[in-house]
Amino acid sequence: CQHLIVDHFDFNREIVSISLSYLDRFLSTRPVNKKIFQLAAMTTLYLAIKLNEQGTLKMSSLIELSRGYFMVEHIAAMEEAILRALSWYVHPPTSLAFVRHLLMLIPSGSCSGIVKHELLELARFLTELAVCDYYFVTRKPSSIALAAVLNAMDGMSSSRLREDVRQRFVESVRFVAGLDCDNAEVEECQVRLRDMYFQGGYYQNHQESPKEHDGVTYDEDFQRSSPVCVGDVHQGQPINHPQSSQYFNSH
Template sequence: MALTTPIITDVQYIEVCERLKVMRRQESTHYSTPDYLAAEWQARLVEEAAEDDIAREVNELANPNEGSSGQTSSSQINELWREKICEWCYQVVDHFDFNREVVNVAMTYLDRYLATRTVNRRIFQLAAMTALYLAIKLFEPGKLRMSSLIELSRGYFLAEHIVAMEDSMLQALSWHVHPPTPFAFCRDLTKLISADVTPRLRHDISELARFLTELSVCDYYFVTRKPSSIAMASIINAMELMGPHKIDPRYKVQFLHHVVEAGLDIANDDEIIQCYERLREMYIAGGYTPTSDDDEEEENDTIRVETGSPTGVADGPDSVTVSANQEEIMECA
């Protein structure tokens, strides 16, 4: 079987390969995230907490009545809290019609920050809101005033709280604030799909892959996984979920061949398989359906997660309304 070439030119192909190489290096160095909720990791953070002057200052500012004891009250921070605050972030960006990839960026800030220090409930919420504000400020510049975000907190936090947390977060992140997201990988990887695939199908694959990457953002399971693995798993799932009547299986084989030619060693990468299986399970459990060629409105509902207007950050991660058609998430235990 002869392999067809990607739709891009030779120069564009070289650029794609170079970008993929750079992003792969970034995801393995500055932007890698440990399993910070693991008991061993949290125990180490507790030991180091006494020496963290910056975090203590932020904690005292946001918790004037708690004193230093609130700094180590991290026992309730768990995967469910993270999931709910992530959903709240999506509500905010949808309310203001921002690019949803901003939430992915914000969550990488939050995850990497939480990997450096212990936090209590209120500091967790402040860190999440600040991470979102910082991501919007960098990737949607000039589109959100701090006062608007403070209004969403219903007076729970003030501008000085966000400013102090932003300083603390930037120092903890060592100013590495341009993470390679799964969909950033998808944008380049989908250019390696065969030129024989029609623009419409190529668009549908990209949009379904985008949706799958968004599913991964709220799931703590993917925090320690490489964005490139999530991207590959999303594209492969998208091509399969479209069905063989739309995407001939040989195009998936050709795509994988092109990926290897581009320099990605995927043959022995078990992480891609693990991400593939997890995303497929989430997709099926969520009751989603593949894109429909016959119903444009159905396609839009399938690709974009429906969310309602944002609630206050004080409501999350205790209770966040995900959609007008869904029940309110139960309060954390």
């Protein structure tokens, strides 16, 4: 599980989104079996860390994590195959990156720094939930981000985030970012994220009276925790040593 690995080595959790972007785009170019899928998942994580973190994840650590299923030659060859498949487009926009930019559109001085921080943390958590669901693979990162921010705002009471501030934010998003909060994809992402949040048990009732939005009750604060797993990776057996990256291009 990529989140567990990232947390263990104390890397930024956004690395998982970048890694899975590599993986999804790579898999869209060819069919693979379970063993190659596992190797590709490991390699995209290694590549994302190498390109986006100051610290490094040694290839020997990856080999140890694979329990000896793969060797250095496998990872190196797969890395080359992935880079070629991606045409070296290795800095994808992530939902969290959009979240950061969208929150800058909240009018200055309209809410406290604490509220803005809590909005960021909840929206960040919701984007991490999106990583766990294949449904979001075909959705735009900007739509996921906007849905996460809107859900985070819905979780704030009017005493902490005034309704007029929310409306001004919606208008700024439309005119500055060119995004429509009433867009069908955004609304679908909102519903999906909200359902995942409640059904996953992350919601926690507080003593204060919750508010209601579209038939769903929201607490004034959301429980801030993080998903621990993107999804279990199939366990495989050792594969034959490849002679070159062409081995992977043929699978």
